[in-house]
Amino acid sequence: MKFIRLDEPGAEHPAVLATGKDGVERCYRLESLTPDIDGEFLAGGGIARTRAALEAGRLEEFPHAAGRRVGAPIARPASVVCIGMNYALHAAESGAEPPTVPVVFLKPSNTVVGPYDAAPIPPRSEKYDWEVELGIVIGRSASYLETLDDARACIAGFVAANDLSEREYQLPGAAGQWTKGKSLPSSTPLGPWLVPADELDAGRLRLRSWVNGEARQDSSTADLIFDPATIVHHCSQYMLLEPGDVILTGTPEGVALSGRFAYLTEGDVVEVEIEGLGRQRQEFFRAAPAREAVKA
Structure with a gap:
């Protein structure tokens, strides 16, 4: 898995890149799990929850992800x-x-x-x-x-x-x-x-x-x-x-x-x-x- 944040500064959307059984990498939205990729997400088991959601096929694909701005993959850290x-x-x-x-x-x-x-x-x-x-x-x-x-x-x-x-x-x-x-x-x-x-x-x-x-x-x-x-x-x-x-x-x-x-x-x-x-x-x-x- 590769966690990524897409769209303009201050309005980034959380997403994950994952390769399926067909060998194709796709981008999936994470709003159903978290509003952002941040400390709260990580401390709350967000990585494990993302894996489970991918395995269950519960995540929606991110449309036109390739054409969007890529932000820092972690929301503004405290330090x-x-x-x-x-x-x-x-x-x-x-x-x-x-x-x-x-x-x-x-x-x-x-x-x-x-x-x-x-x-x-x-x-x-x-x-x-x-x-x-x-x-x-x-x-x-x-x-x-x-x-x-x-x-x-x-x-x-x-x-x-x-x-x-x-x-x-x-x-x-x-x-x-x-x-x-x-x-x-x-x-x-x-x-x-x-x-x-x-x-x-x-x-x-x-x-x-x-x-x-x-x-x-x-x-x-x-x-x-x-x-x-x-x-x-x-x-x-x-x-x-x-x-x-x-x-x-x-x-x-x-x-x-x-x-x-x-x-x-x-x-x-x-x-x-x-x-x-x-x-x-x-x-x-x-x-x-x-x-x-x-x-x-």
């Missing part, structure tokens, strides 16, 4: 938690030693957008960067978990993500902060799908990214320093993870920060893909300063 430098080679290209404990920071949840939405480059940005990442979606509350098995039980599924980052705001000098570089509007494209955790081996997924069709990143989640269960367990010691929250697990080498590639400019097209979780595509444009936007 977007991020793990920094979770691939050794990316830590090296960032000029840092691989961490011995997870590096944790937060992104505002209002940065979450759909996987194909146009992406704004901040008006004065000169170092806007891409980062393909595996995203964990939390399915039940997690606080002070005792074991890795407890952590695994809290993972509802996985999504593809692009953690767009402004490096000039993030890193140099006394004013540089990860929060500043990671909080920009529309900087967290998610999707296109949410795949249940029990239908995917998240430990061996190929991650790739391209800029204007040229390969940039090509790695595997097998190279993660801290795997998903370890990340969820660790984060639960310091914060309450709630159903519907998203944790971005870090990016592999091959970003512009490495110095091997140019940063993003207006008109660039970025694609990111994770095996089993689909492919995103963003076309970048230069956002206007607020005063100019008002005049326009």
